[in-house]
Amino acid sequence: MKEEVSKVLTEGLVGGYAGKGKVSNVDRASFSGKSSHSEPTPGSVYHDEWFVPNYLGGGQELVKVGEEMFTRLYGGGTPSPEKLAELGITVEDVGEYLKRKVVELGDKTRLYEECKTRPDGEWQYMYEVLMKDSNIPVIVSAESVTYRGIRVHLHPFILSPLK
Numbered sequence: 001m002k003e004e005v006s007k008v009l010t011e012g013l014v015g016g017y018a019g020k021g022k023v024s025n026v027d028r029a030s031f032s033g034k035s036s037h038s039e040p041t042p043g044s045v046y047h048d049e050w051f052v053p054n055y056l057g058g059g060q061e062l063v064k065v066g067e068e069m070f071t072r073l074y075g076g077g078t079p080s081p082e083k084l085a086e087l088g089i090t091v092e093d094v095g096e097y098l099k100r101k102v103v104e105l106g107d108k109t110r111l112y113e114e115c116k117t118r119p120d121g122e123w124q125y126m127y128e129v130l131m132k133d134s135n136i137p138v139i140v141s142a143e144s145v146t147y148r149g150i151r152v153h154l155h156p157f158i159l160s161p162l163k
Contacts, residue, residue, distance in 0.1 A: 002112075004044070004065045009072060010107040012038050012046025012061065018099045033059070041065075052077060055091045062162075069162035072110070076155040087147055094152050098145055101125040110157065112139060122148050130156075137161055 016023060016036025026035035026049050033051035040046055043066055050059030058075030078084060078094050101117070102109070105125070109115040115127040124146045131140040138160045145153035 004041070005063055005068060005070045006107050006111050008040055008044045008046050008063045008065055009061060009070070009111065011040035012036070012048060012063065013110070014103055014106065015040060016046075016048050017050070018102045033057075050074075055079075055081065071158075071160055071162055073158040073160075074155045076153070078153050084152060087150065087152070089147055089152065094145060094147070097123050098125070098153055101145075110141075110143060111159070 015038050022036065024035050024037075026033050028049065028051075031051050032053075033049055035047070035049045037045075037047045045064040046061065047063075048059060048061040051057045052059075056077035058073070060074075061072040063070045063072075078091050081091055084090055084094065097120075105115060105117070109125075109127040112129070114129050115125075117125045125143075126146075127141060127143045129139060129141045132138075138158065141157045141159070143153070143155040143157065144151050
């Protein structure tokens with residue numbers, strides 16, 4: 001089932017956040033955010049809500065495949081727009097690079113294994129697994145983007161079944 005959950009997480013992310021699907025506005029307890037929802041394979045559900053007013057925030061993806069349920073929580077973002085301007089880039093530049101890598105890497109990232117890419121000119125993407133415990137099926141990980149060797153994006157993740 002792990003493979004099916006991975007597939008739904010990847011297809012849902014690419015279909016929503018990465019720009020190939022419909023993103024909607026959402027309001028949760030007076031917090032304004034964005035949401036994507038899909039049923040990428042028969043009998044599956046993917047739902048993502050994120051709350052990032054400008055450049056920092058977080059969200060939660062929920063997946064159901066048959067009777068199995070799973071969540072991926074995340075938070076973080078970029079340095080302030082002023083700090084990025086000192087490097088000659090914007091929050092939007094970082095977001096576009098991140099989306100491109102999410103689509104390009106697909107199920108090679110944001111899941112159970114590390115993914116360290118080669119630099120793309122001045123940019124580089126990395127996903128590191130920080131902690132796994134064989135007794136508790138939870139993974140703690142971190143995704144980062146660097147520009148000219150300086151971290152310009154950081155998303156820590158928690159991946160967990162819902163039992």
